[in-house]
Amino acid sequence: KTRAIAVANEKGGVGKTVTVINLAAALTLANQSVLVVDMDPQANATKGLGILPDDERPSVYDLIMNNDRKAVEETILATKWDGLQLIPSHVDLSGAEVELVDAEGRENRLKEALAPIVGNYDFIMMDTPPSLSLLTVNVFACASEVLVPCQTHPYAFGALAELFDTIDAVREEINPGLFVSGIIPTLVDLRTRVANVVMQQLKTDERYRNLVFNTAIRSNTTIAESAEVGKPVVFYRRGSYGAIDYNDLADELLARSTK
Amino acid sequence: KTRAIAVANEKGGVGKTVTVINLAAALTLANQSVLVVDMDPQANATKGLGILPDDERPSVYDLIMNNDRKAVEETILATKWDGLQLIPSHVDLSGAEVELVDAEGRENRLKEALAPIVGNYDFIMMDTPPSLSLLTVNVFACASEVLVPCQTHPYAFGALAELFDTIDAVREEINPGLFVSGIIPTLVDLRTRVANVVMQQLKTDERYRNLVFNTAIRSNTTIAESAEVGKPVVFYRRGSYGAIDYNDLADELLARSTK
Numbered sequence: 001k002t003r004a005i006a007v008a009n010e011k012g013g014v015g016k017t018v019t020v021i022n023l024a025a026a027l028t029l030a031n032q033s034v035l036v037v038d039m040d041p042q043a044n045a046t047k048g049l050g051i052l053p054d055d056e057r058p059s060v061y062d063l064i065m066n067n068d069r070k071a072v073e074e075t076i077l078a079t080k081w082d083g084l085q086l087i088p089s090h091v092d093l094s095g096a097e098v099e100l101v102d103a104e105g106r107e108n109r110l111k112e113a114l115a116p117i118v119g120n121y122d123f124i125m126m127d128t129p130p131s132l133s134l135l136t137v138n139v140f141a142c143a144s145e146v147l148v149p150c151q152t153h154p155y156a157f158g159a160l161a162e163l164f165d166t167i168d169a170v171r172e173e174i175n176p177g178l179f180v181s182g183i184i185p186t187l188v189d190l191r192t193r194v195a196n197v198v199m200q201q202l203k204t205d206e207r208y209r210n211l212v213f214n215t216a217i218r219s220n221t222t223i224a225e226s227a228e229v230g231k232p233v234v235f236y237r238r239g240s241y242g243a244i245d246y247n248d249l250a251d252e253l254l255a256r257s258t259k
Numbered sequence: 260k261t262r263a264i265a266v267a268n269e270k271g272g273v274g275k276t277v278t279v280i281n282l283a284a285a286l287t288l289a290n291q292s293v294l295v296v297d298m299d300p301q302a303n304a305t306k307g308l309g310i311l312p313d314d315e316r317p318s319v320y321d322l323i324m325n326n327d328r329k330a331v332e333e334t335i336l337a338t339k340w341d342g343l344q345l346i347p348s349h350v351d352l353s354g355a356e357v358e359l360v361d362a363e364g365r366e367n368r369l370k371e372a373l374a375p376i377v378g379n380y381d382f383i384m385m386d387t388p389p390s391l392s393l394l395t396v397n398v399f400a401c402a403s404e405v406l407v408p409c410q411t412h413p414y415a416f417g418a419l420a421e422l423f424d425t426i427d428a429v430r431e432e433i434n435p436g437l438f439v440s441g442i443i444p445t446l447v448d449l450r451t452r453v454a455n456v457v458m459q460q461l462k463t464d465e466r467y468r469n470l471v472f473n474t475a476i477r478s479n480t481t482i483a484e485s486a487e488v489g490k491p492v493v494f495y496r497r498g499s500y501g502a503i504d505y506n507d508l509a510d511e512l513l514a515r516s517t518k
């Protein structure tokens with residue numbers, strides 16, 4: 001059964017995009033078929049998979065605006081890696097929230113667009129912008145679960161409450177099955193006091209402690225380099241801490257699906 | 260003459276909030292009077308100055324929605340530090356973009372609200388969310404200049420183009436005086452290859468090289484700790500690299516105003 005995973009956190013720069021790309025890549029190394037859907041107008045997931053946004057080609061923007069009634073199959077791109085496909089983003093997506101503000105069923109545009117092909121994949125990994133507005137809500141409306149990368153810093157920890165409230169609201173009003181399946185500690189540097197303090201908060205807080213993955217994603221410059229070369233770190237530097245951590249996270253994610 | 264400074268970058272987690280708080284604090288140490296205006300619904304600048312968002316108290320949301328015609332003076336709070344005042348944010352601000360979408364003059368709400376008191380300060384430092392939508396545009400409409408913190412990573416560098424285009428559009432349509440007065444390299448770790456690569460790009464790119472400050476803000480865990488204790492790092496740990504760098508940046512900013 002397809003797992004459609006929203007990767008979300010309103011706090012900026014906590015590793016949502018890096019997590020989407022690298023979990024997707026690690027899952028293909030575990031023989032899963034994965035579709036990445038990039039719903040951030042900044043298109044970082046698209047670029048991180050080595051693909052440049054292109055005015056000449058349909059993107060996720062055309063899908064949710066229903067431009068020319070593009071079939072979803074026309075938007076899907078192959079990447080260099082088997083089993084890993086992408087629906088790219090485009091800067092025009094930044095206009096979508098305003099353009100859709102009065103539209104019927106505006107939260108369900110992505111869900112309706114993806115419906116024909118959801119079953120073709122083991123995993124659909126969806127990247128979101130650092131906000132809880134319409135683009136993110138569209139992702140929440142078609143997700144079966146939410147993964148929350150959380151930088152071990154106080155501002156990121158503080159953003160969790162609002163995120164969980166939003167997910168509760170989406171569950172009540174739009175998508176009854178939605179739940180947070182895990183919190184991923186990211187950019188972790190356990191030599192620092194603040195990382196240890198926030199890690200402790202994550203593991204003791206009643207709302208969060210049962211959701212925190214055992215795998216923490218350590219701060220590792222190879223991850224930032226891999227964004228520069230447009231490849232997931234698990235392909236780019238297999239032996240690096242970044243690759244090790246995302247492979248371990250993928251294993252943990254696969255194990256959880258049989259709970 | 261008051262300098263009203265927008266601190267902006269659509270990329271998340273590049274140090275906008277940390278820059279607002281610490282530049283503001285460092286400027287007061289240089290005997291400037293500073294008002295911080297927190298226009299991010301996540302209220303990180305508010306919390307970083309040791310103040311918790313409060314339902315019982317007017318916030319910047321009430322100002323721009325013109326609720327009860329609150330006088331701007333009623334929203335201004337003192338902080339623990341002389342010369343440093345704050346108009347706090349509140350989570351309700353996240354509703355403002357939708358609530359204002361059809362409103363007359365919706366880009367000028369903040370400008371109109373601040374007009375009575377702008378002249379009371381040497382500097383107004385305005386924090387923005389990681390987006391280029393209505394809240395950020397409101398800040399651009401009343402700013403005299405924009406400072407751009409840029410993490411020395413490829414995604415943050417890639418976000419500059421769209422930001423500069425947006426500022427050009429605001430200059431043409433709403434605020435003729437608006438310009439980018441500087442780019443601040445942030446979260447810099449010059450032991451890493453990627454930071455050196457991006458620093459080089461910043462200093463050679465035609466559009467950016469004349470804007471890059473000489474002062475780089477180094478990655479320094481004391482800065483993250485200072486967010487945890489709700490104090491600017493320049494007060495919390497005066498001798499730390501974080502304090503040194505932000506004091507140097509404030510000096511450079513003051514020197515530029517006499518150009």
Ligand SMILES: Nc1ncnc2c1ncn2[C@@H]1O[C@H](COP(=O)(O)OP(=O)(O)OP(=O)(O)O)[C@@H](O)[C@H]1O
Pocket residue numbers: 011012013014015016017018019040044128129130186187188217218219220221222223224225227269270271272389412413414415
């Ligand atoms: N574990 C890590 N180690 C080192 N660098 C990392 C790590 N995770 C992310 N980064 C880098 O930190 C920056 C922020 O990460 P990323 O862009 O994935 O966050 P994000 O949550 O998607 O940001 P946004 O909110 O802007 O979408 C990027 O430049 C990325 O390459």
Ligand SMILES: Nc1ncnc2c1ncn2[C@@H]1O[C@H](COP(=O)(O)OP(=O)(O)OP(=O)(O)O)[C@@H](O)[C@H]1O
Pocket residue numbers: 010011012013130153154155156270271272273274275276277278299303387388389445446447476477478479480481482483484486
């Ligand atoms: N120079 C630095 N050294 C160490 N940590 C830093 C530094 N600058 C910022 N941080 C930390 O990195 C995180 C991101 O910084 P900050 O919240 O200021 O970025 P932002 O651009 O305001 O993010 P957002 O886009 O979510 O508003 C915070 O937890 C902050 O404490």
Ligand SMILES: [Mg+2]
Pocket residue numbers: 016017018040044127128129
């Ligand atoms: Mg991202």
Ligand SMILES: [Mg+2]
Pocket residue numbers: 275276277299303386387388
């Ligand atoms: Mg911020």
